[in-house]
Amino acid sequence: MAKQRVVVVGGGLGGLWATLRLAEAGHSVDLFSMFQVKRSHSCCAQGGINAVLDIKGQHDSIEQHITDTIKGGDYLGDQPPIKTMCQDAPGLVHTYDRMGVTFSRTPEGIMDQRLFGGVKNRRTCFAGATTGAQLLYGIDEQVRAHEGGGRVRKLEFWEFLSLVLDDQGVCRGVAALNVRNMKVETFRADVVLLATGGAGLIWGRSTMSTNCTGAAAARAYQQGAKFANGEFAQFHPTAMKGHDKLRLMSEACRGEGGRIWVPRKAGDTRLGRDIPENERFYFLEEWYPAYGNTSPRDVASRAIVRVTRHMGLGVRGQDIVYLDLTHKSREFLEARLGGILDMYQTFAGVDPYTNPMEVFPSMHYTMGGLWVGFDKDGQTGGMARISPKNHATSVPGLYACGECDFAYHGANRLGANSLLSASFSGRVAGDAAAAYLKNLKSGCDKVPDSVYDAERQRQAEINQALLARTGGENASTLHHQLGELMQQYVFVERDNAGLDKALAGIAELKERGRKISLDDKGNWSNQSLPWARQVQDMIVLGEVMTKCARLRDECRGSHYKAEFELKQPEGKFAGDPEYEAYTEKWKANNERWLKHSIATHTPAGPQVEYWPVDSSVMPPTKPRDYR
């Protein structure tokens, strides 16, 4: 067989880890990215990465990390991969440490750990408040060493357009757009990995970078890859307001002691700092005394929406609550959170050291994504560490890792578990792809040129049609309208009437998306063309997410429909007959709904079916309860 070829698309933590593992295994990797990989969205992650090191005398354990992750995800995550991820986390952060990542230290010089949401132990390693950037740089440097050694070829400023599938439906390469000379080319590959990140831009504004459109995943989906759990999107409780981006204020703010509150008096006109203690309503601490300000994100975001929109207690009557760090010393805050507090100062023009910050929930993370499988290790009950089944999508020869896949986080992700899953899944997917290559009988060199020519032609024609059209719709306008629908109807609280409206609106946008025309007709670095295509793909993925949300008639993790809520009996806990009756109802509901929603593309829209969840590590016997 000719020398095997590998394509990795995306250069955040997932893509870089996969690239590194494949390069170390001796493969030559073509690494595609729409921009220099060092600018990938992983750099925006702030707070930290979870790994049980148990350095704070709390008797933290890997079992507890597994339990917290499973429960945090409201049992919707397949459990064997979660188990293995948590087991491998300490080794993974030590590897980052060996790469020279500038983790914050204890006085003894070991990696320090802080508290994060949905847990009770200090389990989060961090590098100031720019942990994602520091991890990204660490792995980027390792890949650069292989680039220098000739193993890795970076194709930056290339945009993935489609998979090249052979007549058996096996993935044999990609078609990509050179965003400088605007030419479409195809690349042969024996295996392709997508590590293309989340899809926050579908909500118009989010905490995500402007390139997080989800378009690459949407393209694979439209070519047959199944998309799982699309309805599960995380709304981070504390983001700044803004009309271009909703900038994240890390959960680390609360892990380090930050408190969320609103004035007790509706429409109080005083500045936050002038409102006395006894006139402040610390609603998370009151409603969830066990976890308080570090309740999981879905719980905290719902509480914020309740206090602002249902109780009318938002700051100045608006969709705003306070995130308050002013009781902590400046020195402490500078060392632990300096990077993001500077950012708040820059963009809000207000000093967060002396004023409570103004925040509200924002679209932040897509738990759903391309469906990927795993190989269960019969002996350990975890995931087999090396197997071609791990992170394989439903398209043979196509793998996915990082936020663009659906694994690990179920219905809600715990804070500081995303840097972990992005890194871990990249490592596992790289190893899986290498195993796939070892077993591959017939390589892409046997696929006739005509297969590649046809795909290149198809993509070039799409571009030409866009360039030729005049007087049509504006891509940015459609994007705003999609964002408005998603913000209004597919947000923290959902209901079926609203979701029906969203689906009708999206159907209309889809139609109008076919009539987009461009203000730029040029053939050099034309940014209007890829943007128009991304908007069309965002509409497709938005439809999947909304349809899955419409069909799921229950409350689970981030997906909340009041009509179907099983209310926890107030003031009652396990052992109380009323609580036990609630638990029985909860179990009955799991029978119906504890399933992955799996969307398959058809010309008429997504077809949704339900697949079982592997709950073999910790069967769901007790409902989540953070009170």
Next chain:
Amino acid sequence: MDKVIHFKIKRQDGPNSQPYWEEFKMPYAPQHNVISALLYLREHPVNTRGQRVAPVAWESNCMEEVCGACSMLVNGVPRQACAALVDDLEQPIVLEPLTKFPIIRDLAVDRQKMFDALIRVKAWVPLDGSQDVHEPAPRISPADQALRYVYSRCMTCGCCMEACPQYHDHSDFIGPALFGQVALHNSHPTGGFFKADRLHALMDPGGIAGCGNAQNCFKVCPKDIPLTHAIGELGRQTTVQWLRDLLMK
């Protein structure tokens, strides 16, 4: 239009085209930054002469000054455009591409040579593979971590290169950003094992001798990286290395 935001943008259709100025006015809204305004103009690309034109090309990603993509000259100063708030800027706001890098189009430039230089100076900690070695990395004191953290915030954005008078087309000087990266990796307990390789790269033509000590670099750094301190420190390290090389001959 009542209150407006007025832009004067230096445009260039391609690497070999002639540059030209184009002005845009858009409705004022509070809290705009340069990139959010460019996003508005992407949707409404009409210049002050009322012509609908091709939208301005630029690079951006994170919108919060951590990714390093959107470097450009804003009123003559190299900086991250996403953190340049319209309310703080004098109008018309003049946008120009960085001048030290080849132009791709309009405000987008090609910064590849910075990344190539990172390979040249071996800006990484060599590992014997990314597998778990079942042993933690060496301890690092909080003080050393604090200094390394300052260097490790470099986004490879190119602002320091733009401000450096020694970094230009006709010079082989590798530019200030690289010194911060060498200082970072030389200061790591195991990265320091390979200090000599990095220092030799800096002792080559275009290395540390190229610094003219203008001290512009750290003044424009969006992350306040003490590049002049790094250059001073590496000056000492290269001298020691030079002596060591002599003795080893």
